[in-house]
Amino acid sequence: MNQRLPISRRKLLLGAAASFGVPAVLAGCGSGGPAPTPGQSGGNLGTVSIGSNASDEIPKKMLESVVKGFTQATTRINTVDHNTFQENINRYLRGTPEDVFTWFAGYRMQFFAEQGLATDISDVWQEIGGDYTQAFKDQSTGTDGKQYFVPFSYYPWAVFYRKSLWEEKGYEVPATLDEFTALARRMQADDIIPIAFADKDGWPAMGTFDILNMRTNGYDFHISLMGGKESWTDPKVRQVFDTWRGLMEFHQPAALGRTWQEAAQSLAQKKTGMYLLGMFVAQQFPEADRDDLDFFTFPEINPAYGTDSIDAPIDGYMISAKAKNVDGAKALLKHFAQASSQDIAAKLDPGILAASSNADTSGYSALQKRGAELVSKAKHIAQFLDRDTRPDFASTVMIPSLQSFVSEPDQLDSLLTSIEQQKANIFR
Template identity: 85%
Template structure:
């Protein structure tokens, strides 16, 4: 599918080659030309802006396309690549022939590419949009050099999701401690349910389980230090995390390495599983008529010293590649993404997201979105997610296969942790 001007076959193939994937994996934004704006700001006034997007699922893809359609200062082309493929090939992409603007993540992942000189300093953009964001969002958009490289668009919390009607029928109550969580899982199993929906075919979902268990067991500071390569993976505190996880494995949906997160979410929708630890985007897989039946609780306390003070709440947004051909148009587009009105459109179309702008209208939020915003506002510490809080190469080449190995063979912890530590030492030098 094309936006005006149309994408040539050559450009389509170049986009695919930049990611090292077949052109069949690449899609484009939907058709149509934006409505004319004021003189000097209509379509094409700033040329054409290309957007490299990882929003390959139906709802996020439609959301981005709709938001971009209302941008009137330049023509646009959206080059969509499968989400996982995008992340796995991002380094090669940015060093090759990247689009002007690309979807990416706040925090460490943003800082990593900024330090590599692969992103454009957009501090001038922030001088215009800064009043629309809290300091926390600005901090997550700032490189180690104190300059801004990222515009936050939406975010979402991770929590344990469930169907209210199922829990009401069974008399289940959200647990407050790990012991209560385990007792609930046993009860669900006795009732003929698979207690915990689980999938890790794509490699990243298990990271969320590791994150929350580590945050609950060892606290935010240790977690961030571990992600930064400053702690040993053979530390007894890390071993305790995997021991706890192994103890919960009997309640997880089996054969997880052959299942996508979407399939696991559908099992929750069908009431075949009792609960699911995932991001709020799980709502995308719940039929619209049933979304009011979806609720969540934050993962329960493990260590009283840390309680439930920390959560994962990743921030998604946009950056400008250092090789951008249309920096002026790209900066105008980022200002568009920063507008509350643009984010309102996105959160209205995607039930699994919350607007990053502090000026966004939340009156139209669903009950789930309102609860999600409340959960984030009450958290003392907010992590970005394992593959966003550490080096991209460590996340993709070490942690994805390591966690998949653990999921497949949860009894072989010590050799696995020794392997992770050895590989970490070679990467974090």
């Protein structure tokens, strides 16, 4: 397998808590705020602090293991619940942030760089640039042409399923929406909930909207819509929601009261037949069952676009503008950029792929190899709804709007009018 990430030739988007020390709940993962996790001690660059959203067990242990290999400074990791971290990132960066923080490539990175809340790391890129494709560098570059982000990992979104269940029932991968719907009805007849679904945290439903929009209207329209350049009352957008509404009967009920982890566990337990999510769904599978996990890209809706687009978000690290130890922080980012660091991460976390072109993909699981192949074949790669648009629009408009749709899918006209009005106020 080619070790260089193939998305360098693909069209990628370029454009895409109060402080953690204030309320106690933001001081760390869990109520009361446990003390930050100490990392490797030693070195001559002092102490480097890390603000991390890797609050689930596997990502948290993965980060701790990678940081242990960094010997140039003492490190301290402050882990915050993933959703809390994202919801409060703006106030966090304006308050008393850690030196280094976990974040996302593309638009989300550019948004904070433009506000002067991130440190320019173009000098770091002069050293690490050879380890990344141009596509990754583009996704790490601000609108001023400077770099502010180091890519660490990425993962595709797809429809996941258990091979053993499908073999037992004789299910086949659908190529079109009609075949997908027919398969869902067959699963219902077998007393299996066809589609695992959860949106308690607000963001998972964004993935459903993304793929339905790209399958229906194409990548360019989707990205233009995310950029505030299209109307949410356009019949094209309505068609997306109409298609989604037609699939609602196959979704796991009571989604707003369920976390993505709980939905993933229902897939692992064979209570549900399919789950549209990122490859990190593998984190919720017992290690013994991970080889039984497989996926297919969401099927064709509009033949004009086929299955040419996917979501494949890039995660990584930035340095806050208020960093107290910039030298130590830059040294840590160089450590994160090393293929050896990302190799450790990909081995410990079955739901990610290494961003470095020099990563050793020979150690990938079958699922990871399939994930890399899916990305390599995609013509267009989106970063995910809340990364491809303004963060304020994603959090204050789209999260409640999509949750409203999931709760009351028949109130579509008023919902789309409301989204468009709010969009007009934000994208001025």
